[in-house]
Amino acid sequence: MARNLPNLSVLQQMARDDPAALERLRNEMVEQLINDAPERQHRRLRGLQFQIDAIRHSKRSPLRRCQILSEMMLESFAKLDSELNRLSNKRSKAAHRENNTTSTKVLPFQRRH
Incomplete structure (x- = not known):
């Protein structure tokens, strides 16, 4: 069962x-998310x-941690986008081939003397 995230004012408090309670909450929610996944x-x-976690513990600056994690996320989205485009193009080409082979009709030419 998923645990609800407290509202922003509770998280700020x-x-x-x-901070230890906030970290425990973060860990619980991460574990719940992983356990709920297939x-x-x-x-x-x-x-x-x-x-x-390695990035969070290795960088002192919260801003730098955020930048690195954002870059990681954007890279992941770019890979996903690339794969989705590849699959879409593959599907379009297959549909195009199928349409061309099923709708093509060869007409014989008749010679006139």
């Missing part, structure tokens, strides 16, 4: 007054979370 995706999601 947690960040200010109890089993075949768990390993990939855990690997991705490992990369995210």
Whole structure:
């Protein structure tokens, strides 16, 4: 069962007054998201979370962490977009070939003497 994210003012208060509780909440929600995903995706999601955690712990500046994670996300979206375009083009070409082969009619030429 998915846990709801508290509203912004509660999150701000947690960040200010109890950062450890905010971190526990983050960990719980990440675990819940991974557990709710199909089993075949768990390993990939855990690997991705490992990369995210490594970036979060290796960079001092919150802004720099945000920049790196945003770049990571944009790169992932670019790969997804590229793959979707490739599949769409492949599907379009197959449909075009199918339409051409089913609708083409060869007409015989008759010679006149």
